[in-house]
Amino acid sequence: MTTAPGRRSSTFTRLLRHGFTDPSAAEQLLDLDALASVRSDPVLLEALGATADPDLALRGLVRIVEAGEESERQVLLDTLVTAKPLRDRLLGVLGASEALGDHLARHPRDWQALVTYESADLHPGVAEFEQGLADAVDPDSLRVAYRRCLLTLAARDVCGTTGLAQTAAELADLATATLRAALAIARTAAPEDAAQCRLAVVAMGKCGGRELNYISDVDVIFVGEARDGVDETKAMQAATRLAAHMMRICSDTTVEGAIWEVDANLRPEGRNGPLVRTLSSHLAYYQRWAKTWEFQALLKARAVAGDPELGAEYVDAVSPLVWGAADRENFVPDVQKMRRRVVDNIPADRIERELKLGPGGLRDVEFAVQLLQLVHGRSDASLHSGSTLEALRALAEGGYVGRADAAQLDEAYRFLRAMEHRIQLYRLRRTHLVPEDEADLRRLGRSLGMRTDPVAELNKAWKRHASVVRRLHEKIFYRPLLDAVAQLAPGESRLSAKAAAIRLEALGYADPAAALRHLEALSSGVTRKAAIQRTLLPVLLGWFADSADPDAGLLGFRKVSDALGKTPWYLRLLRDEGAAAENLARVLSAGRLAPDLLMRAPEAVAILGDPEGLKPRTREHLEQEVLAAVGRAGDAESAVAVVRGVRRRELFRTTAADLIGSYGTEDSPAEQDHGALVDRVGSAVTDLNAATIAGALRAAVRERWGDTLPTRFAVIGMGRFGGHELSYGSDADVLFVHQPREGVSDEEAGRAANAVVGEMRRLLQLPTADPPLLIDADLRPEGRTGPMVRTLKSYEAYYRRWSLVWESQALLRAEHMAGDAELGRAFVELVDPLRYPMEGLGEDAVREIRRLKARMESERMPRGADPTLHAKLGRGGLSDVEWTVQLIQMQHGWAEPGLRTTRTREALAAACAAELIPAEDAQTLDEAWVLAARVRNAVMLVRGRPGDTFPSDARELAAVGRYLGYEPGHVGDMLDDYRRITRRARAVVEERFYGAAG
Known part of the structure; x- marks a missing residue:
C-alpha cells in the first residue's frame, strides 16, 4: 500500500x-499484518467512518487485536x-x-461481552x-467486572439503543449493584463486624434519582443499627469500619483505575x-439542626444497598421532613442562598465552558425543578420523584409549569446531559x-x-439550549403565576390561586394575596x-424575589406602571433596554428612599435605560441648570420648587447608581471598592446640595434686589x-460671609446679607415631601448666640482675638460652596x-482636643444606643x-501639603504617605470609616x-x-463584622489619638 511521494493512494x-483526520497514520495501521484479513473490506471502513472518532476507533481496534491470542484475533476479525x-x-x-x-487492550477477551445482544438484554436492571x-x-x-458492564452500557448508549434517561438510569443501577458487591466484599473481609450491626446504604444525588453520569461522585448516607444483644457503640464502630472499607473499594485507584468516588x-x-x-x-439532627439545602438533597434519597428494611425505614422517616421543608422559618433565605450558589466559585476563565454550573447549565434546570417540587410537593404527592425529567413532567401535568x-426544558436538559455524558465517556x-x-x-x-460541520453545529446547538435554560430558569417560577391571575394559557391546567400564593410565599413575598392582586392588575387583558x-x-x-423586600418591589412597580402606563416609551424602554428593567427592579425593592423619589418623578425611569444615565452630573452642569430654571421662574417660591425638582431627580440618579453599584447585576457585578462608592455618593450629594443652595440664593436675591x-x-x-462626605440625610453645615460693595454702607450691606440668609432658609424649609435640605449655621x-452672617473683616477680627481650638478644628472642612467665588477663596485663605x-x-x-472628644463621647451618645453599633459616635x-x-492635620498640615484637604x-x-501613621493603622481606620x-x-x-444605627425591624x-453585601440570613455576620472592624479601629484611635504625643 506504499505510495510514491506526492501521490495519494485510493x-x-x-x-x-x-472522516479520518490523519489518513497517513490510518494507512500505516491498516497495513499491519494483524489486520491483513480485513484491511480491504469496505464494510470495516464504513463502520469506522460512522464512529465519533475514526482514528481513535482504529487505534483501539489495533490494540485489541495485537493484545489477544492469535486464535482469538481471527475470531474477532x-x-x-x-x-x-x-x-x-x-x-x-x-x-x-x-x-x-x-480497558479492552488490557482485557482483550472482554469484547465478547458485546456479542450477545438480544432484545431482553437491552434494558438491564x-x-x-x-x-x-x-x-x-x-x-x-x-x-x-464493573468496566466490563460499563462497556456494554456505553455500547448501547453510543449506538442509540438507549436514550439519555435510560442510560442515566442504567448507570445508577450499575452503581447500585457495585455498591452491593463492594459491601459484600467488605463483609467477607470482616465477618465479625458484619455480625454486630445492620448497615444500610442510602444513595443521594444523581445516583439516588437514577440519573447518574458516567463519572460522578456517588453520594451516599450510611444508617446503622446494633443487632440484638450488641452494644450500640461497638455496633456503630463495626458499621463505620464496613462503610469505610466499602468506600475504599470503590474509590481507590489501581492499574485498573478507580470505579468512582x-x-x-451529605451526611449530618x-x-x-x-x-x-x-x-x-x-x-434528631434533621429535626433540630438541618438546613434547607439538606432537605433538598434528601429529595433524591433512595435505599440501594445493605439492610433493605433499615434503608426503607430511613427513607420513610425523612420523607415528611423533605416535603415540609417549605414551611420552615428560614426557607426563603436558604432558597435565595441556594439560587446564588448556582454560579458561585466558578473561575472566570471556565464559566463559559461549564455545562453544569454555568449560566444556562444543568444546575439551573435541576435547581428550578427541585425548588418547585419542594414548594408544591407539600400538597401534591405526584411531584415526589427523584428524577429531574420525571419531576419536570409531573410539574407540567399538574399545571405548575407550562x-x-x-x-x-426537557429537550435542553437531555441535550446538555448527553454532552456531559460523551465528554466524560472519552x-x-x-x-x-x-x-x-x-x-x-x-x-x-x-x-x-x-x-x-460538527464543531459549528455543536456550538450552535449548545448555545441555543443553554439560552433556553437560562430564560426558562426564571420564567417557570413566575409565568404560571400570571396564568393563574390573568386567566391565560387556555386548554392547559393552571395554578390555583392557593398554589400561586404558596409559590409566592415560598419565594419571599410576605403578602402573597396582595402580590396576586398586583399581578392581575398589571397583566390581565388583551x-x-x-x-x-x-x-x-x-x-x-425573580429580581424582586432576590431582594430583601419583594412585596415593596412589586408594589412600587405597579405604582410606576400606573403612573407611566400610557406613556409610549415606558414599557418599550423596559422591554428593549436590557439593563433598564433589572435596574428598576433592584431600585424598587431595595428600600423606601429611591422608590419615594421615583414616585414623585416617575419619568426619571428613563435614567435607568441610559448607559450614561447613572453617572453623576458635575456641579457646574447642575448649577447651570438650576440657575437657568430660577431665571425662568415667576417668583422665588416657584423657583425653589423647580430647584427641588432637579434635586429630586438627581438624588434618584445617585441613589439608583449607589444601589445598582452595591448590589450589582449579572452583567455588572457589585464593585469591590466600597470606598469608591462612598466617595461617589458623598461627592454627588455634596455637589447637588451646593447647586441647590446656589439656586435658593439666586432666588432670594432676585425676589428683592434683582440681579x-x-x-x-x-x-x-x-x-x-x-468635606464632600455628605450622606443622603445629612444637614448642610455652613458659614455665611459677605463683603459690602463699593459705596454701600456696612449697615445696608448687613441688612441685605441677613435678609438673604433669612429668605434662603425660608425657601429651603417650605413644606415638601422630598428629603429636606436643612442648613445648619x-x-x-459664638455659635447660636452669634450673628448669622459676618463680613470677612469681622471673621478675621474674631478669629484673631477669640478663636478656640475647636473652631480651628471645625475650619479644617471649610470650602466655598455657593455665591461669590472670589470672596469664598478669600475666606479660605x-x-x-x-x-x-x-x-x-x-x-x-x-x-x-482630647478633652472635647471625650466629653462628646459621654454626652452626645443617644440614651440606650449601643456604642458598638452607632455609626457616627460609636466605638471606631x-x-x-x-x-x-484631624488631629494629624492640625499637627502636621503646615509642613505636609497633602494634609491640606x-x-x-x-x-x-x-x-x-508622609509616614505619620503606619499603613496598617491607616487601612484599619479607612475600612472602619467607609463601613x-x-x-x-x-x-x-x-x-x-436618616439614622446612625442599624434598624431593629x-x-x-x-x-x-443586602446593601452591604450580605446574603439573606446573615445579618448576624454583618453585625459581628461591623463590631470587629470598628473595634480594631478604636484600638488605633486609642493609640494614635488619645495616646499620641503632642
Whole structure:
C-alpha cells in the first residue's frame, strides 16, 4: 500500500472521505499484518467512518487485536466483518472512549461481552448488573467486572439503543449493584463486624434519582443499627469500619483505575459528623439542626444497598421532613442562598465552558425543578420523584409549569446531559467542562450525530439550549403565576390561586394575596400594555424575589406602571433596554428612599435605560441648570420648587447608581471598592446640595434686589458638606460671609446679607415631601448666640482675638460652596493659618482636643444606643476616625501639603504617605470609616429617613445587609463584622489619638 511521494493512494482518499483526520497514520495501521484479513473490506471502513472518532476507533481496534491470542484475533476479525451489531457496538465504543479502549487492550477477551445482544438484554436492571459482577471476589476483580458492564452500557448508549434517561438510569443501577458487591466484599473481609450491626446504604444525588453520569461522585448516607444483644457503640464502630472499607473499594485507584468516588459528605454535619449514625440520631439532627439545602438533597434519597428494611425505614422517616421543608422559618433565605450558589466559585476563565454550573447549565434546570417540587410537593404527592425529567413532567401535568416550557426544558436538559455524558465517556474522568481543543469538539459533535460541520453545529446547538435554560430558569417560577391571575394559557391546567400564593410565599413575598392582586392588575387583558407586562413580569418577579423586600418591589412597580402606563416609551424602554428593567427592579425593592423619589418623578425611569444615565452630573452642569430654571421662574417660591425638582431627580440618579453599584447585576457585578462608592455618593450629594443652595440664593436675591445684591455674598461649606462626605440625610453645615460693595454702607450691606440668609432658609424649609435640605449655621463664631452672617473683616477680627481650638478644628472642612467665588477663596485663605498652625499644635491644644472628644463621647451618645453599633459616635465610627485624622492635620498640615484637604480619606492617605501613621493603622481606620459611612447611607436608603444605627425591624435590617453585601440570613455576620472592624479601629484611635504625643 506504499505510495510514491506526492501521490495519494485510493485508500488515503477513502479514509479522508470516511472522516479520518490523519489518513497517513490510518494507512500505516491498516497495513499491519494483524489486520491483513480485513484491511480491504469496505464494510470495516464504513463502520469506522460512522464512529465519533475514526482514528481513535482504529487505534483501539489495533490494540485489541495485537493484545489477544492469535486464535482469538481471527475470531474477532471474522465476527467484526460478518456481524453488524457487534461491529457497530465495538467500534462505536472505541471511537467514543479512549478509556474503554484502554480497558479492552488490557482485557482483550472482554469484547465478547458485546456479542450477545438480544432484545431482553437491552434494558438491564440491578439484578442483571449484579449477575455481571457476581464473580468479583476482591477489589481488583470488581473493577474489571464493573468496566466490563460499563462497556456494554456505553455500547448501547453510543449506538442509540438507549436514550439519555435510560442510560442515566442504567448507570445508577450499575452503581447500585457495585455498591452491593463492594459491601459484600467488605463483609467477607470482616465477618465479625458484619455480625454486630445492620448497615444500610442510602444513595443521594444523581445516583439516588437514577440519573447518574458516567463519572460522578456517588453520594451516599450510611444508617446503622446494633443487632440484638450488641452494644450500640461497638455496633456503630463495626458499621463505620464496613462503610469505610466499602468506600475504599470503590474509590481507590489501581492499574485498573478507580470505579468512582463514594462521597458521604451529605451526611449530618458533613465531614465533621460520624460516618454512620443510627436512624434516631439522623432524625434528631434533621429535626433540630438541618438546613434547607439538606432537605433538598434528601429529595433524591433512595435505599440501594445493605439492610433493605433499615434503608426503607430511613427513607420513610425523612420523607415528611423533605416535603415540609417549605414551611420552615428560614426557607426563603436558604432558597435565595441556594439560587446564588448556582454560579458561585466558578473561575472566570471556565464559566463559559461549564455545562453544569454555568449560566444556562444543568444546575439551573435541576435547581428550578427541585425548588418547585419542594414548594408544591407539600400538597401534591405526584411531584415526589427523584428524577429531574420525571419531576419536570409531573410539574407540567399538574399545571405548575407550562407544557411548552416544560417540553423546551426537557429537550435542553437531555441535550446538555448527553454532552456531559460523551465528554466524560472519552477518558472516564469527572468533568463538566466543554473542551476547547478542535479535535475534542469534533469528536463530541460527531458522537451526538453531527456530521456536516460538527464543531459549528455543536456550538450552535449548545448555545441555543443553554439560552433556553437560562430564560426558562426564571420564567417557570413566575409565568404560571400570571396564568393563574390573568386567566391565560387556555386548554392547559393552571395554578390555583392557593398554589400561586404558596409559590409566592415560598419565594419571599410576605403578602402573597396582595402580590396576586398586583399581578392581575398589571397583566390581565388583551391590550398591548398587558402583553408587554406578561413578557416582563416573569423576570421582574425573580429580581424582586432576590431582594430583601419583594412585596415593596412589586408594589412600587405597579405604582410606576400606573403612573407611566400610557406613556409610549415606558414599557418599550423596559422591554428593549436590557439593563433598564433589572435596574428598576433592584431600585424598587431595595428600600423606601429611591422608590419615594421615583414616585414623585416617575419619568426619571428613563435614567435607568441610559448607559450614561447613572453617572453623576458635575456641579457646574447642575448649577447651570438650576440657575437657568430660577431665571425662568415667576417668583422665588416657584423657583425653589423647580430647584427641588432637579434635586429630586438627581438624588434618584445617585441613589439608583449607589444601589445598582452595591448590589450589582449579572452583567455588572457589585464593585469591590466600597470606598469608591462612598466617595461617589458623598461627592454627588455634596455637589447637588451646593447647586441647590446656589439656586435658593439666586432666588432670594432676585425676589428683592434683582440681579445685584448690595453686598458680595458667599456660602462656605463646613463639616461633611465641606468635606464632600455628605450622606443622603445629612444637614448642610455652613458659614455665611459677605463683603459690602463699593459705596454701600456696612449697615445696608448687613441688612441685605441677613435678609438673604433669612429668605434662603425660608425657601429651603417650605413644606415638601422630598428629603429636606436643612442648613445648619451653628459652627459660626459664638455659635447660636452669634450673628448669622459676618463680613470677612469681622471673621478675621474674631478669629484673631477669640478663636478656640475647636473652631480651628471645625475650619479644617471649610470650602466655598455657593455665591461669590472670589470672596469664598478669600475666606479660605483667611482661615488657613488657623487650621494648619505653624509648627503644629502645642500640648495644651492637643489636651483640649482630647478633652472635647471625650466629653462628646459621654454626652452626645443617644440614651440606650449601643456604642458598638452607632455609626457616627460609636466605638471606631465616623467621629473616632475623623478626630484622629484631624488631629494629624492640625499637627502636621503646615509642613505636609497633602494634609491640606477637607476630605477625610484623602487626608488619611496623605498622612500614611508622609509616614505619620503606619499603613496598617491607616487601612484599619479607612475600612472602619467607609463601613460606617455605608451603614448611614444604607439606613437612609432602606428607611427613607436618616439614622446612625442599624434598624431593629428584621426586614429593614435584612435590606441593610443586602446593601452591604450580605446574603439573606446573615445579618448576624454583618453585625459581628461591623463590631470587629470598628473595634480594631478604636484600638488605633486609642493609640494614635488619645495616646499620641503632642
